[in-house]
Amino acid sequence: MTETNWQQLQTDVVALLKEARRQVLAKMHQTLTVDEKTSRKDLVTNVDKGNEQFLIGGIRQLDPQAQILGEEGFGDQLTSMAGRVWIVDPIDGTMNFVKQRDNFAMMIGIYQDGVGQLGFIYDVMNDVVYAGGPVVGGVWANDQPLTAPANLALADGLIGMSAPLVIHDVAHTQAIVHASAGMRIYGSAGIEMISIMRGKTLGYISHLKPWDFAAGQVLLNTLGIRTSTIDGQPLNMLSSNLVLVATEQAQRDILRIEEDDVSL
Known part of the structure; x- marks a missing residue:
């Protein structure tokens, strides 16, 4: 081809x-x-x-x-x-x-x-x-x-999460949830990413493997949604990543929590 x-x-x-x-x-x-x-x-x-x-x-x-x-x-x-x-x-x-x-x-x-x-x-x-x-x-x-979802700040929307990350407070996820309007858990990376594309949530954080995020990364990036590691680095397409998917504003808010080592 x-x-x-x-x-x-x-x-x-x-x-x-x-x-x-x-x-x-x-x-x-x-x-x-x-x-x-x-x-x-x-x-x-x-x-x-x-x-x-x-x-x-x-x-x-x-x-x-x-x-x-x-x-x-x-x-x-x-x-x-x-x-x-x-x-x-x-x-x-x-x-x-x-x-x-x-x-x-x-x-x-x-x-x-x-x-x-x-x-x-x-x-x-x-x-x-x-x-x-x-x-x-x-x-x-x-x-x-589909049109690009609204570029909401973290405080203005719901965020999808992996339950174990929040339970064990990995990468300050409890502080991130506290700073958002609330947490939602769907149990499927694909369904979580659909929720973001539809503007129902503004982001998603989970430990994902390439097949969990490869399709979503293409779709979300096309719609202006950021995909990165939890500390803002590009995703490794051949290994597991602690993945952050978010609107531009929400990503900035989350990275500030990570950088400041905030615990609310």
Whole structure:
């Protein structure tokens, strides 16, 4: 794919995700095979694995020369972001998928030499695909263009959080919550990022792996939302990060709390 038709590629990926949704919904009410990865709160199911294999198979057809990083390990072993790299999360929010059958997403991010080109977050149960990026000039929720969320200060909006970070007060998260209008927890990075795109929350802080933030970073950056480490540095696309996603003003407020070592 030397000359990329990004608009056509976006259309093709949305179609792939739609078929993946159809397959996932067909399996949802069957008996799931659920295994623990790192702990009893870090789950993987047969649906996660099967969906990743399906998505990677489709990506190989669309972009045979690309490298693919998948959460469940069915892609390639990447050591750099050179060339075209697709980053795939087949079921984001697996605990929600297992316990609620709701509030989970599928996510794909496409990068060229480390720069985000297209992102896709599929709110599966609401059947809304958030897709777009700088190469297509915007972000859409299905066919509806999204406008940039209001650039709110931390005090003026709600913030999404990872519960363990707040419980253990990692990186002054209790002070950040105290300085905001309140905390919300959705249990899925994809759903959290949709909330920010929709202007329902102004930020999100969590410890995330590349497949958790790759798609969202492309979409959010296209809409003017900042993504960084908790201390304001660029994210490492091949490793875990303590991720801060926020409006420009809220990011500035949060970094001030980090820099001042504030404890409220």
